[in-house]
Amino acid sequence: MSEEILEVKERKLKVSDMAENLIGSEIITLAWQINEMIANGKKISNLTIGDFDPKIFTIPSELKDEIKKAYDENQTNYPPADGTHELRRVVSSFLSKRLGLDYGMDEILITSGARPVIFAAYNTMVDVNDTVIFPVPSWNNNHYTHLTRAKAITVETKPENNFMPTAADLEPHIKKANLISLCSPLNPTGTVFKRDEINDICDLILNENNRRGENEKPVYLLFDQIYWLLTMGETKHYNPVVISPEMRNYTVFVDGISKAFAATGVRVGWGYGPKSIIDKMKSITSHMGAWAPKAEQVAVSRYLGNDELVDSYLENYKSEIIKRLDGFYYGFKKLKDEGFNVDAIEPQASIFMTVYINLIGKKKSDGSVIKTTKDITNFLIDDAMLALVPFSSFGASNDSVWYRISVGTCGISEIELVIQNLRTALSKLS
Ligand SMILES: Cc1ncc(COP(=O)(O)O)c(C=O)c1O
Incomplete structure (x- = not known):
C-alpha cells in the first residue's frame, strides 16, 4: 500500500532578534563570490581571504605525521573540557619561553581554533547591553559584540598611526567601557603596537579600574595576538601583561596555531588569562562542545614542544x-x-x-x-x-x-x- 506524501507548506518562522540581525562574515562572502567568478572562467587574483592555499603553505610535515599517528593510536575520545593536560603544559612553557608570560595550566583553555575563545571571552566579561570598545578596521569584533547583545563603540584609526588605536582614541569612551578588544599584529592591516602605545592603553585601563573600585565590574582587555609569531624584520611584538604586569588581572589573550603554522583547518586554539575568567570560559566552550579534536591536541602538544622543529x-x-x-x-x-x-x-x-x-x-x-x-x-x-x-x-x-x-x-x-x-x-x- 503506498502512502501519500503530504506537501507541507513552508512557514516563515520568526527567530531571535539576535539571529535575525546577525550578518555572516563579509569577507568570506566576498571571497566566495570571487571564487565563483573564477570557477566560471574569469581570471582574477583573489587576495581576499585570510586563509592559506595548502598547496603553497603547508602545515609542518612533522605536525601532519603526529596527527596521523594520534589517530592510529585511537586518540579519538572526548578530551578534557579545558584541553589535554599535555597540551596545556606545552602551551604554558611555550608562552613562558618565547613571550615571558607566566600562565599555569589552569589558566589556559584549549578550543577548536581561536574563535571559541573570543566567543567565550565576550560572554564571560560582557553582559547584555554592556559596552565594547574596539578600533576599526578590525576583524569580527562587530559580530562578537552583536552575538553578546552588547553595544559597540568603534574608534576609527588613522593611517598616520599605522591604523593602530591610541590611548587618546580610546580615552573619551573609557568610562562607559566594559571590554576593550584589541589585536596586534592586526588583521587587516599587518601592523603592530609599539611598546609605548600599549603602555599608554594599559595605564588608561588601570586608572579607570582603580577609579571603579572592587564592587564594580572592571574594564577588561581582550588581546588577540594570534599573529604574534609572524613578525617581520626588526618588528617586535609586545603584549600588555609583560609591559604592565598589573594588567594580568584584566587581560584575556587569544592565540593558537591557525596562522602561525598555516593550520586554519586543523582547529586548535587557546586562550589564557585569570583563572576565574578562564574557568567560566571553559564552562561556556564545553557546553558548545567547542574543544579541539583530541588527536589534534595530542599531535600539537608533541610538535610544539620541539623548539628546533618549530624554529x-x-x-x-x-x-x-x-x-x-x-x-x-x-x-x-x-x-x-x-x-x-x-x-x-x-x-x-x-x-x-x-x-x-x-x-x-x-x-x-x-x-x-x-x-x-x-x-x-x-x-x-x-x-x-x-x-x-x-x-x-x-x-x-x-x-x-x-x-x-x-x-x-x-x-x-x-x-x-x-x-x-x-x-x-x-x-x-x-
Ligand atoms: C585576528 C584573528 N583572530 C582570530 C582568528 C580566528 O582564528 P581561528 O581560525 O583559529 O578560529 C582570526 C582568523 O582570521 C583572526 O584574523
Whole structure:
C-alpha cells in the first residue's frame, strides 16, 4: 500500500532578534563570490581571504605525521573540557619561553581554533547591553559584540598611526567601557603596537579600574595576538601583561596555531588569562562542545614542544610570507612613483598588508566615473582582475579607500602579474 506524501507548506518562522540581525562574515562572502567568478572562467587574483592555499603553505610535515599517528593510536575520545593536560603544559612553557608570560595550566583553555575563545571571552566579561570598545578596521569584533547583545563603540584609526588605536582614541569612551578588544599584529592591516602605545592603553585601563573600585565590574582587555609569531624584520611584538604586569588581572589573550603554522583547518586554539575568567570560559566552550579534536591536541602538544622543529618551520614559512608582502609593498611604491594615486604601508607582521587605492573622480574608458569605494572595488575586479577586501568590510567608514592584501593564497609569480594588471588598468583611467 503506498502512502501519500503530504506537501507541507513552508512557514516563515520568526527567530531571535539576535539571529535575525546577525550578518555572516563579509569577507568570506566576498571571497566566495570571487571564487565563483573564477570557477566560471574569469581570471582574477583573489587576495581576499585570510586563509592559506595548502598547496603553497603547508602545515609542518612533522605536525601532519603526529596527527596521523594520534589517530592510529585511537586518540579519538572526548578530551578534557579545558584541553589535554599535555597540551596545556606545552602551551604554558611555550608562552613562558618565547613571550615571558607566566600562565599555569589552569589558566589556559584549549578550543577548536581561536574563535571559541573570543566567543567565550565576550560572554564571560560582557553582559547584555554592556559596552565594547574596539578600533576599526578590525576583524569580527562587530559580530562578537552583536552575538553578546552588547553595544559597540568603534574608534576609527588613522593611517598616520599605522591604523593602530591610541590611548587618546580610546580615552573619551573609557568610562562607559566594559571590554576593550584589541589585536596586534592586526588583521587587516599587518601592523603592530609599539611598546609605548600599549603602555599608554594599559595605564588608561588601570586608572579607570582603580577609579571603579572592587564592587564594580572592571574594564577588561581582550588581546588577540594570534599573529604574534609572524613578525617581520626588526618588528617586535609586545603584549600588555609583560609591559604592565598589573594588567594580568584584566587581560584575556587569544592565540593558537591557525596562522602561525598555516593550520586554519586543523582547529586548535587557546586562550589564557585569570583563572576565574578562564574557568567560566571553559564552562561556556564545553557546553558548545567547542574543544579541539583530541588527536589534534595530542599531535600539537608533541610538535610544539620541539623548539628546533618549530624554529626551522617558522624560518622558512616567514621568509616565504615576507617575499610576498615585500613584493606587493615595493610593487605599490613603484606604481606610486609612476604617478598613480596608490600607496602602501610597510608590512610589519601577519599575512596581511595595507594598500591605498584612491580612484575617486577618475573616468573609465566607457565614460563612467568612479564615485564610491564600491566602484573602486568593482573596477579592481573587472578591469585589474584583482580582488581585495576594502577596510569598510572591517568596520571602517564606507568611503575609506584603504584595502587589505592577504598573501596566504598567493604564488610568487602572481605578484608581478597583479602589479602589471593593476598598472595596465590604472593607465586606462583619465
Ligand atoms: C585576528 C584573528 N583572530 C582570530 C582568528 C580566528 O582564528 P581561528 O581560525 O583559529 O578560529 C582570526 C582568523 O582570521 C583572526 O584574523
